[in-house]
Amino acid sequence: xxxxxxxxxxxxxxxxxxxxxxxxxxxxxxxxxxxxxxxxxxxxxxxxxxxxxxxxxxxxxxxxxxxxxxxxxxxxxxxxxxxxxxxxxxxxxxxxxxxxxxxxxxxxxxxxxxxxxxxxxxxxxxxxxxxxxxxxxxxxxxxxxxxxxxxxxxxxxxxxxxxxxxxxxxxxxxxxxxxxxxxxxxxxxxxxxxxxxxxxxxxxxxxxxxxxxxxxxxxxxxxxxxxxxxxxxxxxxxxxxxxxxxxxxxxxxxxxxxxxxxxxxxxxxxxxxxxxxxxxxxxxxxxxxxxxxxxxxxxxxxxxxxxxxxxxxxxxxxxxxxxxxxxxxxxxxxxxxxxxxxxxxxxxxxxxxxxxxxxxxxxxxxxxxxxxxxxxxxxxxxxxxxxxxxxxxxxxxxxxxxxxxxxxxxxxxxxxxxxxxxxxxxxxxxxxxxxxxxxxxxxxxxxxxxxxxxxxxxxxxxxxxxxxxxxxxxxxxxxxxxxxxxxxxxxxxxxxxxxxxxxxxxxxxxxxxxxxxxxxxxxxxxxxxxxxxxxxxxxxxxxxxxxxxxxxxxxxxxxxxxxxxxxxxxxxxxxxxxxxxxxxxxxxxxxxxxxxxxxxxxxxxxxxxxxxxxxxxxxxxxxxxxxxxxxxxxxxxxxxxxxxxxxxxxxxxxxxxx
Amino acid sequence: xxxxxxxxxxxxxxxxxxxxxxxxxxxxxxxxxxxxxxxxxxxxxxxxxxxxxxxxxxxxxxxxxxxxxxxxxxxxxxxxxxxxxxxxxxxxxxxxxxxxxxxxxxxxxxxxxxxxxxxxxxxxxxxxxxxxxxxxxxxxxxxxxxxxxxxxxxxxxxxx
Numbered sequence: 001x002x003x004x005x006x007x008x009x010x011x012x013x014x015x016x017x018x019x020x021x022x023x024x025x026x027x028x029x030x031x032x033x034x035x036x037x038x039x040x041x042x043x044x045x046x047x048x049x050x051x052x053x054x055x056x057x058x059x060x061x062x063x064x065x066x067x068x069x070x071x072x073x074x075x076x077x078x079x080x081x082x083x084x085x086x087x088x089x090x091x092x093x094x095x096x097x098x099x100x101x102x103x104x105x106x107x108x109x110x111x112x113x114x115x116x117x118x119x120x121x122x123x124x125x126x127x128x129x130x131x132x133x134x135x136x137x138x139x140x141x142x143x144x145x146x147x148x149x150x151x152x153x154x155x156x157x158x159x160x161x162x163x164x165x166x167x168x169x170x171x172x173x174x175x176x177x178x179x180x181x182x183x184x185x186x187x188x189x190x191x192x193x194x195x196x197x198x199x200x201x202x203x204x205x206x207x208x209x210x211x212x213x214x215x216x217x218x219x220x221x222x223x224x225x226x227x228x229x230x231x232x233x234x235x236x237x238x239x240x241x242x243x244x245x246x247x248x249x250x251x252x253x254x255x256x257x258x259x260x261x262x263x264x265x266x267x268x269x270x271x272x273x274x275x276x277x278x279x280x281x282x283x284x285x286x287x288x289x290x291x292x293x294x295x296x297x298x299x300x301x302x303x304x305x306x307x308x309x310x311x312x313x314x315x316x317x318x319x320x321x322x323x324x325x326x327x328x329x330x331x332x333x334x335x336x337x338x339x340x341x342x343x344x345x346x347x348x349x350x351x352x353x354x355x356x357x358x359x360x361x362x363x364x365x366x367x368x369x370x371x372x373x374x375x376x377x378x379x380x381x382x383x384x385x386x387x388x389x390x391x392x393x394x395x396x397x398x399x400x401x402x403x404x405x406x407x408x409x410x411x412x413x414x415x416x417x418x419x420x421x422x423x424x425x426x427x428x429x430x431x432x433x434x435x436x437x438x439x440x441x442x443x444x445x446x447x448x449x450x451x452x453x454x455x456x457x458x459x460x461x462x463x464x465x466x467x468x469x470x471x472x473x474x475x476x477x478x479x480x481x482x483x484x485x486x487x488x489x490x491x492x493x494x495x496x497x498x499x500x501x502x503x504x505x506x507x508x509x510x511x512x513x514x515x516x517x518x519x520x521x522x523x524x525x526x527x528x529x530x531x532x533x534x535x536x537x538x539x540x541x542x543x544x545x546x547x548x549x550x551x552x553x554x555x556x557x558x559x560x561x562x563x564x565x566x567x568x569x570x571x572x573x574x575x576x577x578x579x580x581x582x583x584x585x586x587x588x589x590x591x592x593x594x595x596x597x598x599x600x601x602x603x604x605x606x607x608x609x610x611x612x613x614x615x616x617x618x619x620x621x622x623x624x625x626x627x628x629x630x631x632x633x634x635x636x637x638x639x640x641x642x643x644x645x646x647x648x649x650x651x652x653x654x655x656x657x658x
Numbered sequence: 659x660x661x662x663x664x665x666x667x668x669x670x671x672x673x674x675x676x677x678x679x680x681x682x683x684x685x686x687x688x689x690x691x692x693x694x695x696x697x698x699x700x701x702x703x704x705x706x707x708x709x710x711x712x713x714x715x716x717x718x719x720x721x722x723x724x725x726x727x728x729x730x731x732x733x734x735x736x737x738x739x740x741x742x743x744x745x746x747x748x749x750x751x752x753x754x755x756x757x758x759x760x761x762x763x764x765x766x767x768x769x770x771x772x773x774x775x776x777x778x779x780x781x782x783x784x785x786x787x788x789x790x791x792x793x794x795x796x797x798x799x800x801x802x803x804x805x806x807x808x809x810x811x812x813x814x815x816x817x818x
Contacts, residue, residue: 525797536735536736537735537736556740583796583798584794584796584797630791632790
């Protein structure tokens with residue numbers, strides 16, 4: 001080391017030491033907070049073993065069809081809730097109880113693409129009772145109960161192609177919305193040439209009424225709209241809470257090569273719908289009844305086998321002159337997201353091809369409607385004057401702005417796909433104040449407590465589409481990432497970057513203390529209303545009715561009753577109805593039978609679940625508990641003897657020689 | 659110059675460590691006081707005879723109440739019979755004559771606090787050694803445990 005360098009170094013060392021000591025002397029012991037401010041991201045996401053996270057994060061599974069549950073800020077993975085796809089781990093979609101949930105007018109569908117989870121709301125705040133999520137491909141909406149974290153209900157949307165603008169709820173969970181992404185002929189099963197698009201194809205906006213006590217869904221009405229692509233939606237808040245908003249693209253009405261053909265117009269529309277007015281019109285008979293076929297699948301009691309309630313008609317409202325419930329707001333340019341700020345005043349659209357983020361004003365929109373500032377009509381829907389509704393355009397937002405959420409402190413955060421960043425901008429000046437990289441290609445973002453009147457806005461999660469080099473490589477296809485940012489200060493700070501399941505398309509997070517007091521630890525045996533439940537241990541039995549054999553079986557640590565069964569014959573259809581007689585939190589039993597061509601089932605304490613088994617070969621079939629339940633778990637097993645179809649082995653069952 | 663930056667930073671941080679370390683005292687004393695008190699005291703005479711749990715005083719036992727017997731039998735058949743015979747051991751001990759061996763209060767405490775009884779009571783510890791399994795809590799409430807005792811009294815009178 002030459003002298004000059006070493007002197008400089010010595011000087012710097014002294015300087016650094018002096019500054020450090022001086023800083024300490026002048027400021028005293030650093031508080032916990034100032035340690036954080038110095039950039040210790042690890043501290044901010046550290047939740048000690050045995051302690052709990054402050055938020056539940058619900059991340060859609062995208063093409064996994066499921067919903068994953070995370071603790072935030074630690075990003076502890078808590079659970080996958082199976083929703084639209086079969087799950088052999090739990091038996092969801094394989095068990096007799098859950099198979100009917102996946103029935104549609106197109107038959108049994110084992111998969112879908114789940115995009116937008118949305119938590120039920122009361123007075124514009126998330127109430128943590130239920131979470132709704134859409135199926136994009138075969139249009140459906142599911143309701144998940146946040147007492148048990150289980151899918152309880154699935155409703156199919158009739159005459160809809162691609163239910164993407166879903167499943168957003170209104171401020172008091174009056175409605176959950178759905179919409180056609182791919183316009184199709186509205187009339188059921190209509191067989192027409194594709195190039196009759198403009199004449200025969202239509203969009204449908206769906207308004208599904210929610211029962212305030214049970215959260216149950218009912219298709220109330222659909223609004224028939226021009227054949228555009230209805231992409232995303234959100235409900236208004238506060239002054240705008242009677243309204244919902246949908247983005248459209250493809251106002252060009254292209255039906256081929258949309259990449260080019262649907263990107264020609266300078267502006268498409270945000271559709272603003274006064275749902276309260278529309279519902280009144282429907283109540284007063286303005287709608288017409290049209291034939292449709294769609295499934296409504298749900299449980300009738302606490303437990304039991306889900307039922308298929310098949311509907312054959314739907315109420316349709318076609319906008320007429322003077323009905324004043326739907327308007328188009330011209331918006332540049334193939335807008336994707338439409339997001340409403342916590343005050344309900346700002347309607348922010350993400351024009352994925354636009355160079356600005358356009359912000360409409362709700363109060364200006366109302367004024368423009370009153371003053372009839374229309375630049376035209378399409379199919380009886382007034383098109384409002386752009387200058388009359390727009391209140392700001394955020395300049396320099398990056399390339400490809402998509403979705404916006406809000407912190408309730410006057411700032412908006414927009415995800416920007418092509419330039420892969422998040423921009424923070426002011427709702428007062430409409431100027432960008434901060435920006436931070438996303439890894440990589442961000443789609444949705446979400447703020448803790450977001451899309452409500454009162455976001456907590458401690459953290460922001462960016463949901464990104466490719467991981468590339470972020471983690472240890474796992475081959476050509478890698479899991480999608482999410483990034484956690486601290487947004488409590490002036491500048492956004494990246495805290496954590498973690499892989500998720502499926503495609504975490506959108507997510508919501510809610511303060512855990514709203515949810516946890518209602519989470520059930522067991523199913524009370526006294527309330528088990530399953531038709532094949534065992535309510536008395538002594539009732540365990542096997543019954544034959546023709547070729548159908550039902551085994552009423554119970555489990556407790558560490559045995560099944562019965563565990564020796566004879567008299568089953570090849571050609572029988574055997575149902576094993578397993579009731580878990582445990583009443584202790586998280587003591588789960590499962591059952592798997594050799595050669596069964598479906599899955600195991602896991603049965604929670606106090607629950608009854610059933611699996612169908614059709615033995616095709618004679619022999620002795622072992623079965624066992626799949627859940628590691630106790631020290632004697634390995635002893636938890638049994639045998640079923642299967643005899644030839646014409647055998648006369650009597651039907652017998654036993655446990656422990658009695 | 660850039661090559662020295664990390665070194666300089668670490669040296670600066672290193673200098674701060676002892677200073678910050680002195681600030682840690684308060685937190686560690688907090689930790690000490692939050693330690694749960696270790697139960698060292700032996701069991702009371704009541705606990706030795708009647709078990710550890712929510713039943714801390716003698717329970718009133720009178721004439722057999724048929725309604726209570728019915729209630730107790732329903733719970734017994736739903737939540738106990740899986741592992742207990744009336745006569746002869748199964749997963750757990752026989753219960754037809756359990757009231758010869760244990761007091762009603764003991765039976766109730768065992769039903770209501772099986773984990774605690776197994777861990778902290780000499781009889782519970784011995785039963786674990788003998789049966790090699792911990793009785794699960796079956797979400798039985800106190801009045802239901804009392805009803806189970808009534809049913810076991812009835813059963814004993816009828817069969818012994």
